[in-house]
Amino acid sequence: MATVSLTVNGQRVSAEVEGRTLLVQLLREHLRLTGTHVGCDTSQCGCCTVHLDGKGVKSCTVLAASCEGATVTTIEGLAPEGKLHPMQEAFREHHALQCGFCTPGMIMSAVDMVRRKGNDLDEHTVREQLEGNLCRCTGYHNIVKAIQAGAAAMKRKA
Amino acid sequence: MSHAARSTRIGEPVRRREDHRLITGAGRFSDDVTLPGQAYAVMLRSPHAHARIRAIDSRNALALPGVIAVLTGADLRSDGLKPIPYNPFTLHPADIRMSNSDGSPPFVAPCYSMAVDRARYVGEIVAVVIAQTTPIAKDAAEAVDVDYEVLPAVTRTVAAAQPDAPRLWDDASSNVCLDADVGAKDATAAAFARAAHVVKIETWIQRVTGVPMEPRAAVGEYDAATQRYTLHAGSGGAVRLKTDLAKILGVPAKNVRVLMDDVGGNFGTRGMIYPEFALVPWAARRAGRPVKWTCERHESFLSDFQGRDLAVTAELALDAQGTFLALRGSNIGNSGGHPGSFTPLQKGVEIMSSLYRMPAAHFRARSVVSNTAPTRPYRSSGRPEVMYVMERLIDLAASEFGFDRVELRRRNLLKQGELPYTNPFGMIYDSGDYHDAMEKALKLGDWAGFPARRTEARRRGRRRGIGIANYVDTATGAPRERAEITVHPDGRVDLVIGTISNGQGHETSFAQLVNEWLGVPIDNVRLITGDTDIVKVGGGTHSGRSMRMGSVVIWNSAREIIAKGTRIAARLLESDPSTLRFENGRFRVEGADRSASLFEVAAAAAQLGDLPEDLRGPLAAFSDETFNIASFPYGCHVCEVEIDPELGTLEIARYSAVDDVGRAVNPMIIHGQVHGGIAQGVGQALMEQCYYDPGTGQLLTASFMDYSMPRADNFPFFSTEITEVPCTTHPLGMRPAGEGGTTPALGVFINAVVDALADYGVRHVEMPATPERIWRAIRDARAAPPAGRAR
Ligand code: FES
Numbered sequence: 001m002a003t004v005s006l007t008v009n010g011q012r013v014s015a016e017v018e019g020r021t022l023l024v025q026l027l028r029e030h031l032r033l034t035g036t037h038v039g040c041d042t043s044q045c046g047c048c049t050v051h052l053d054g055k056g057v058k059s060c061t062v063l064a065a066s067c068e069g070a071t072v073t074t075i076e077g078l079a080p081e082g083k084l085h086p087m088q089e090a091f092r093e094h095h096a097l098q099c100g101f102c103t104p105g106m107i108m109s110a111v112d113m114v115r116r117k118g119n120d121l122d123e124h125t126v127r128e129q130l131e132g133n134l135c136r137c138t139g140y141h142n143i144v145k146a147i148q149a150g151a152a153a154m155k156r157k158a
Numbered sequence: 159m160s161h162a163a164r165s166t167r168i169g170e171p172v173r174r175r176e177d178h179r180l181i182t183g184a185g186r187f188s189d190d191v192t193l194p195g196q197a198y199a200v201m202l203r204s205p206h207a208h209a210r211i212r213a214i215d216s217r218n219a220l221a222l223p224g225v226i227a228v229l230t231g232a233d234l235r236s237d238g239l240k241p242i243p244y245n246p247f248t249l250h251p252a253d254i255r256m257s258n259s260d261g262s263p264p265f266v267a268p269c270y271s272m273a274v275d276r277a278r279y280v281g282e283i284v285a286v287v288i289a290q291t292t293p294i295a296k297d298a299a300e301a302v303d304v305d306y307e308v309l310p311a312v313t314r315t316v317a318a319a320q321p322d323a324p325r326l327w328d329d330a331s332s333n334v335c336l337d338a339d340v341g342a343k344d345a346t347a348a349a350f351a352r353a354a355h356v357v358k359i360e361t362w363i364q365r366v367t368g369v370p371m372e373p374r375a376a377v378g379e380y381d382a383a384t385q386r387y388t389l390h391a392g393s394g395g396a397v398r399l400k401t402d403l404a405k406i407l408g409v410p411a412k413n414v415r416v417l418m419d420d421v422g423g424n425f426g427t428r429g430m431i432y433p434e435f436a437l438v439p440w441a442a443r444r445a446g447r448p449v450k451w452t453c454e455r456h457e458s459f460l461s462d463f464q465g466r467d468l469a470v471t472a473e474l475a476l477d478a479q480g481t482f483l484a485l486r487g488s489n490i491g492n493s494g495g496h497p498g499s500f501t502p503l504q505k506g507v508e509i510m511s512s513l514y515r516m517p518a519a520h521f522r523a524r525s526v527v528s529n530t531a532p533t534r535p536y537r538s539s540g541r542p543e544v545m546y547v548m549e550r551l552i553d554l555a556a557s558e559f560g561f562d563r564v565e566l567r568r569r570n571l572l573k574q575g576e577l578p579y580t581n582p583f584g585m586i587y588d589s590g591d592y593h594d595a596m597e598k599a600l601k602l603g604d605w606a607g608f609p610a611r612r613t614e615a616r617r618r619g620r621r622r623g624i625g626i627a628n629y630v631d632t633a634t635g636a637p638r639e640r641a642e643i644t645v646h647p648d649g650r651v652d653l654v655i656g657t658i659s660n661g662q663g664h665e666t667s668f669a670q671l672v673n674e675w676l677g678v679p680i681d682n683v684r685l686i687t688g689d690t691d692i693v694k695v696g697g698g699t700h701s702g703r704s705m706r707m708g709s710v711v712i713w714n715s716a717r718e719i720i721a722k723g724t725r726i727a728a729r730l731l732e733s734d735p736s737t738l739r740f741e742n743g744r745f746r747v748e749g750a751d752r753s754a755s756l757f758e759v760a761a762a763a764a765q766l767g768d769l770p771e772d773l774r775g776p777l778a779a780f781s782d783e784t785f786n787i788a789s790f791p792y793g794c795h796v797c798e799v800e801i802d803p804e805l806g807t808l809e810i811a812r813y814s815a816v817d818d819v820g821r822a823v824n825p826m827i828i829h830g831q832v833h834g835g836i837a838q839g840v841g842q843a844l845m846e847q848c849y850y851d852p853g854t855g856q857l858l859t860a861s862f863m864d865y866s867m868p869r870a871d872n873f874p875f876f877s878t879e880i881t882e883v884p885c886t887t888h889p890l891g892m893r894p895a896g897e898g899g900t901t902p903a904l905g906v907f908i909n910a911v912v913d914a915l916a917d918y919g920v921r922h923v924e925m926p927a928t929p930e931r932i933w934r935a936i937r938d939a940r941a942a943p944p945a946g947r948a949r
């Protein structure tokens with residue numbers, strides 16, 4: 001067991017973790033931030049995507065113990081309390097979710113995609129960049145539309 | 159993007175009310191449930207496809223610190239747990255009946271929640287390990303010593319049907335559990351005898367799996383004082399899960415409560431009770447504390463119900479002009495390691511002839527068991543398989559006998575005036591305009607402009623193909639549904655209903671109905687579906703039944719509320735009930751300026767002590783209905799693909815869909831259903847397969863590294879169009895919309911692929927049409943002597 005201290009959604013937190021504890025387990029089980037989901041055991045689905053020190057990561061592939069001093073943002077902390085991030089708004093407006101299980105990871109990936117690729121995203125780029133996020137409900141159609149619209153809206157709000 | 163909703167009534171693309179919690183991480187899925195003091199279960203699963211369990215030694219596992227118990231099939235039997243009450247046939251009276259043609263009963267074996275004597279597929283549960291934490295339970299599972307006697311295994315459908323195949327049950331005469339004849343044998347043979355043309359296909363609609371993104375999870379509780387079990391687990395319906403669970407546990411239904419909130423996808427995969435859902439509450443009783451189990455993805459691949467897996471041989475007879483005369487063949491469905499569901503076989507074969515005029519048909523329909531995970535209905539159970547076969551037969555007939563593919567369909571497609579039409583298996587198609595859907599799809603997919611696109615692609619060294627497929631979908635499912643509406647004086651309305659959303663947006667679309675009929679703002683409608691202490695009756699979400707049946711019981715309840723409300727308002731407004739009209743949420747006295755709102759009336763119902771008995775108390779009404787008629791959604795899809803002949807790689811260039819829903823409640827949600835349905839259908843045709851090694855029965859595709867899941871870059875934007883020809887057998891004209899996206903997708907996609915390879919004379923490509931398969935098809939066709947080519 002080791003103690004790890006980090007900042008999650010703006011709050012300083014500490015937790016006792018085993019060497020094998022994953023960041024996603026720290027978030028879900030220790031901090032009860034259950035918006036970050038686990039959809040697989042091979043780092044393929046992207047349901048667990050969060051921002052670690054500002055970059056999108058699959059939190060099922062990060063050891064919690066390696067996050068000492070890190071800053072983590074999860075879906076719960078993407079927008080200030082009571083507000084929606086433009087990407088969240090775009091997902092709702094464009095009906096980019098059905099069951100909603102992939103959605104937190106999709107949104108966190110989408111915001112990271114904007115960081116990496118800019119606000120003007122063409123369809124091809126969005127589809128290629130979604131390689132690491134699986135959705136079984138939507139056929140991706142509305143997710144791609146939402147990401148394009150959300151990226152543009154982020155520019156307007158920036 | 160759907161246009162902005164003009165109101166929140168029927169027909170508007172209202173943005174979903176459930177989304178806020180789901181996009182902010184506040185959804186509550188099964189694994190988000192954590193109870194104080196819970197222990198954790200891990201399932202020890204058979205590593206063998208077929209093995210006798212000689213003995214299980216748990217001593218080493220129990221010696222590990224933190225291990226609470228190891229439960230085996232012997233414990234299950236000694237505790238008196240009953241078999242899972244799977245009913246292999248569909249219960250709906252409109253589906254055809256099937257029985258063995260020799261008069262003997264179908265073979266059905268009891269299925270326990272754990273292997274009790276033999277494991278019959280890789281992944282079948284052999285023991286449950288309960289410990290303080292999941293990691294401890296995993297370590298302990300490895301320490302359980304199971305003495306297996308490995309037996310020969312069979313996985314493939316046709317092989318399993320052979321008389322000399324390794325047999326799963328010693329007391330069955332073969333692995334064939336059901337061997338039925340449907341249709342008219344002699345009339346069909348006579349029609350074939352006078353046919354000018356006969357075309358044949360032999361194909362396998364391969365095994366795939368539903369892959370809801372939320373892996374299954376369950377938390378079980380047992381309260382010794384009340385002797386009640388509680389199960390928290392996402393499923394396609396709460397009531398059926400509760401009833402089945404009570405049967406397995408051998409307790410009265412009132413001693414079981416099922417709870418669920420958000421459910422991360424279903425597609426049929428969550429349609430029936432799973433063994434773990436019984437094991438976890440049982441383990442909670444044994445352990446004296448709550449027990450939680452969370453499925454890992456590799457376990458989902460091994461143990462989720464899988465879908466499809468139908469081996470077909472089919473022949474179509476035509477006259478010289480191309481008029482269809484008859485259809486015949488054989489379907490063998492593979493039900494996997496337990497004969498638990500003949501439904502896909504049944505629901506497929508009964509509409510084998512699709513929307514075409516077919517004077518005669520005859521099929522042999524068999525179901526086999528094999529050493530693979532059990533299969534169950536998967537999105538549009540049984541129908542995508544048979545639509546694929548019919549649409550392939552038509553394209554093959556066109557290319558082999560020189561007909562135009564579209565003309566051949568036009569000639570044989572039923573006309574509106576011919577409806578209702580009884581198909582050769584006895585299914586009655588009620589209504590629809592099939593020609594209109596096809597013509598619209600041809601237009602939407604710009605069929606006429608295709609030759610130019612093909613030529614252009616050729617210049618780039620690509621082979622472009624286009625395909626078309628019509629479809630019909632039989633929606634039946636559990637026939638009974640119930641809704642209850644309660645109007646609260648404070649402005650809220652509770653709607654309790656027995657079906658449940660697994661992502662289909664019921665909180666929005668059902669609220670739209672309430673808004674339409676009662677004038678209540680949608681945000682004031684609270685939908686209650688996931689607690690069996692409140693929801694007592696209902697069939698759950700499958701077979702396009704939620705809106706189809708839900709709308710009717712909600713409508714009946716709303717009308718009853720208005721009828722009761724009118725009588726109460728009459729008292730309140732001192733008028734005769736016959737002078738009252740209910741509009742926009744208010745009861746108005748005609749010709750006078752007096753009115754009372756629905757909520758004022760609800761308050762009066764609670765307060766006025768001298769109302770007649772039936773009006774006193776909360777303003778509430780319910781409707782409990784049984785729907786014995788099937789519904790037949792239909793439509794037409796057009797797909798265009800482009801192939802790189804050097805690599806066999808493929809890109810979907812266009813996909814256009816026209817689906818008739820009779821009357822659309824929320825078109826935005828319906829388009830979304832079609833998009834997702836297309837992706838699942840095309841996913842099967844293009845890339846997905848549960849691949850069992852034929853020798854060992856090992857599942858070689860048990861992770862996302864190996865099972866090919868459709869991703870965003872496999873698809874273009876889809877063009878989807880909804881048509882609304884009212885359904886004559888539904889009081890509100892509605893047809894289901896959840897499965898139509900998938901039903902024609904297999905056929906239309908393979909038709910497009912084969913068309914793209916027409917230059918090479920490729921006759922057919924089996925699913926999944928992987929680059930390797932396409933590349934080989936091109937190579938083999940090139941190597942074939944020219945006489946063997948179709949063109
Ligand atoms: S749970 Fe992290 S990628 Fe699937």
Ligand code: FES
Binds near residue numbers: 099100101135138423
């Ligand atoms: S919305 Fe269900 S998996 Fe994406």
